[in-house]
Amino acid sequence: MIRCIRHTAAFTFLLLVALLVNAARVQVFEAEGYAGNTANRRVPIARYDKPRGAVLVAGSPVTGSRDSGGRLRYERTYTEGPLYAPVTGYSSQTYGTSLLERAEDGILSGADDRLATFPWWDHLTRTHRAGGSVHTTINPKMQRAAFDGLGGKKGAVAAVEPRTGRILALVSTPSYDPGELSGNSPAVSEAWRRLNGAEQRPMLNRALRQTYPPGSTFKVVTAAAALESGKVTDIEARTDSPDPYTLPGTATQLGNAARGCEDAPLKDAFRVSCNTVFARLGAEIGLRGMVDAARRFGFNDRRLRIPSLVAPSNFDTRMDPSQVALSAIGQYDTAATPLQMAMVSAAVANGGQLMPPYLVDKVTDARGVMVAAGPHRPTREAMGPATAQQLQDMMIDVVAHGSGRRAAIKGLTVGGKTGTAQHGVRNEGTPYAWFISWAREKDTYEPTVAVAVVVEDAAADREDISGGGSAAPIARAVMAAAG
Template sequence: MTRHIRFAAVLCVLLLVALLVNATRLQVFQAADYEDNPANRRQTIARYGQPRGNILVGGRPITGSKDTGEQLRYERTYLDGPLYAPVTGFASQVYGTSLLEDTEDGVLSGADPMLAPFPLLGDLTRARNAGGDVVTTLHEGAQRAAYEGLGGRTGAVAAVEPSSGRILALVSTPSYNPEALSGNGPSVERSWVGLNEDPDKPMLNRAARQTYPPGSTFKVVTAAAALDAGVVTDVDEATDSPDPYRLPGSSTSLTNEAEGCADASLRAAFMWSCNTVFAKLGVRVGVGDLAATAQAFGFNGTGMRIPYAVAPSTFDTSVDAAQLALSAIGQYNTRATPLQMAMVAAAVANGGQVREPYLVERTTRRDGATLDTAGPRPVRQAMHPATAVRLRELMEDVVREGTGTNAAIPGATVGGKTGTAQHGIGNSGTPYAWFVSWAQGERDVEPKVAVAVVVEDADADRGEISGGGDAAPIARAVMEAVLGG
C-alpha cells in the first residue's frame, strides 16, 4: 500500500511540474505571441477599458474620453478638434493612432511601464496603469490666431520660440475633427473614406509634413551665405546686378516684379525682393557654400522629429549654374516645410543659432508627477553672429518700409521677409504666398517668436507683395498673441 502511495505522490509531483513548465512556457516565453495574436481581444478590450490620458495646451486638456458602455468602453474626444488636429492627430479604435496620439501612445494609453509606481513589478504583472498626460509647448492664443487668420484658405502656419525651439503654433487648413474617427461604428468608416478621398486633403499636416517651394523667403538663406562667404561685405554697396539677368549658360532671362533692382544693394534688393540680385549672388557664392549654409539651417536633414517625423526640406546640390540661380531664389528643386522656414527666421533672431524644434514639454502621470521632460535642445550655428545682426537689420527694413509693412506691430521690433513661390507645369499654378518673421516686445531682452506662414490659394497676382498682403497679417496676429502673453 505504501508503495502505491509513493507512486501516486511522484506522479502528482510530475504532473505539477509539467503544469508549471507549461504555464511558464505560455505566460513567459509565448506570452508576446498570444498577446499579438489577432484573435486575442483581451489587449484591445483592456486598452479601451479605461480613460486615455490627455494632451494639454496651456495647462488645459484638449482631449478627453467618453464612456460608451460598450465592450470597447472609452472613445477619444477632442476639444476644438480641427484647431489642434495637426498636433494631436487621431486615436481611433479602428484605424489606430497618428501624430502625438501615436508617438506618445505608451503614456496616453497607460502601457508605458514607467507609469507604474514600481516599474519592474509592472513589467512582471503586465498590469495597465492609468494613462498619463502629455504637456505640449503650444501657445493657445498663437494657435488660435493662426487658425482664424487662415480662415477658409488652404495653408499652414508654424511658430517657434527662437531661444529654445519650443513650438508655439502648428496649424494646417483645411482641417478635420479627429473625433469622427474615434469609435468603431459605421460612421467611422464613412468618415475615414470621406477624409481620404477629399481633394483638399484635410488630414495632411501642411505645417510639418508638406514641402513647398519657399520662393523669396529663401533669400534669407542666400543672403546669409553671401555675407558669411564674404561675397557681400557691405549691405549698402551696389551689387553690379543687371535687370533682367540672363541665367548662366541659357537664353532665359530672369526679371523682377519690383522697380529699381538693377545694380541694387543687398539692403534694397532684400527690402524689395529683387530676384535678379539674389540669383546672381547665389551663382557667385557657389553651390558648395550655399548648400552648406542651407544644411546648417536644417535643409537636407532627414531625422527631425518633434516628436513625430517632419518631412525633410531640400536644397538640390546637383545643379548647374542656371539651376543654382533659381535655387537661390527659392525655386527650381528647393523645397521647405513651414516649420523649416520658421526655423530660418528663428536663427536670424537668435544670433545665428538654430535650436531643434520640439512639441512636447513633458509627460506626467495622472497625478501630475513628471515622467520625462524635453531637456536642453541641440544647438547648430547656421551663420556667423555678425551675419545674423545684419540680417536682423535687413528684415526690420522689410517690415518698416519694404514689402512686409502689414506685419508691423506698434511698440515691438519686427523683422520679416515676403515671398511668392511659383509652381506647377510652366509655373502655371496659383503662386503660394509666404511670409517669415520674428518679433521682440518692447520690454523683452530677446525675440520671443518666429513665424512662417504659407497660403496656397492666395490672390498672388502681385508677385512679392502678395506675401505681405496675404500672409503677413496672419503672422502679425500670431506674433501679437505671443507678445501679449
C-alpha cells in the same frame, strides 16, 4: 500498492513540471508574440478599459475620454478638435493613432514604464496603469489667431520661441474633427473614407508634413550664405548684378518683378526681392556653399521630430550652376515645411543660434507628478552673430519700408520677408503666398516669437496672391497674440 502510488506521484509531478514549463514559455518567452497577434482581443480590450491620458494646452485638457459602454469601452473626445488637430492628431479604435497621440502613446495609454514605481511588478501582474498627461508648448491665443487668420483658406502657420525652440502655434487648414474617428462604429468608417477622399485634404498636416517651394523667403538663407562666405562684405555696396541675368551655362534669362535691381546692393535687393541679385550670388557661392548653408538652417534633416515626425525640407545636393542659381531664390527643387521656415526666421532673431523645435514641455503621471521634462537638445549655429544682426536689419527694413508693411505692430520691432512661390507646369498654378517674420519688444534684443505663414488660395486671382498681402496680416495677428 505503495510502489504504484510512487509511480503515479512521479508521473503527476512530471506533468506538473511540464505544465509549469509550458506556462512559463507562453507567459515569458512568447508573451510579446501573443500580445501582438491581431486575433488577441484581450490587448485592445485592456487598452481601452480605462480613460486615456490628456493632452494639455496651457494647463487645460484639449482631449478627454467618453464611456461608450462597449467592449472597447473608452473613446477619445476632443475639445475644439479642428483647432488642435494639427497638434493632437487622432486616436481611434479602428484606425490607430497619429501625430502627438502616436508619438506619446505610451504615456497617454499608460503603457510607458516611466509611469510605474516598480515596472517589473506591473509586467509580472499584467497591471494596466492609468494614462499620464502630455503638456504641450502651444499658446492658445496664438493658435486661435493663426486658425482664425487662415479662415477657410488652404494653408498653414508655425510659430516658435526663438530662444528655446518651443512651438507656440501649429495650424493647418482646412482642418477636421479627430473625434469623428473615435470608436469603431460604421459612422467612423464613413468619416474616414470622407476625410481621406476630400479634395481639400483636411487630414494633411500642412505645417509639418507638406513641403512647398519657399520662393523669396529662401533669400534669407542665401543672404546668410553670401555674408558668411565673404561674397558680400557690405550690404549697402552695389553688386555686379545684371538685369536680366543669364543663368550659367544656359541662354535662359531671369528677370525681376521689381524695378531697380540692376547692380542693387544686398540690402535693397532683399527689400524689393530682386531675383537676379540672389540667383547670381547663389551661383557664385556654389553648390557646396549653398548646401552647407541650407543644412545649418535645418534643410535635408531626416531626423527632425517634435516628437511627431516632420517631413524633411529639401535643398538638392546635386545640381549644375544654373540649378543652384534657381535654388538660391527658392525655386527649382527647393522645398520647405512651414515649421522649417519658422526655424529660419527664429535663427535670425536669435543671433544666429538655431534651437531645435519641440512641442512637449513635460509629461506627468495620473497624479500630476512629472515623469519627464521637455527635450534639451544642443543648439546649432546657423550663422555668426554679425551676419544675424545684418539680416535682422534687412528684415526690419522689409517691414518698415518694403512689402511687409502689413506685419508692422505698434510697440514692437518686427522683421520679415515676403515670398511668392511659383509652382505647377510652366508655373501656371496659383502662387503660394509666404511670409516669415519675428518680433521683439522695442529697446530689447530678446525675440519673443518667430512665425512662418503659407497660404494656398486657389480661389484668389493671381495678382491678389502675395506674401505681403495674403500672409503678412496672419503673421501679424499671431505675433500680436504672443504679448
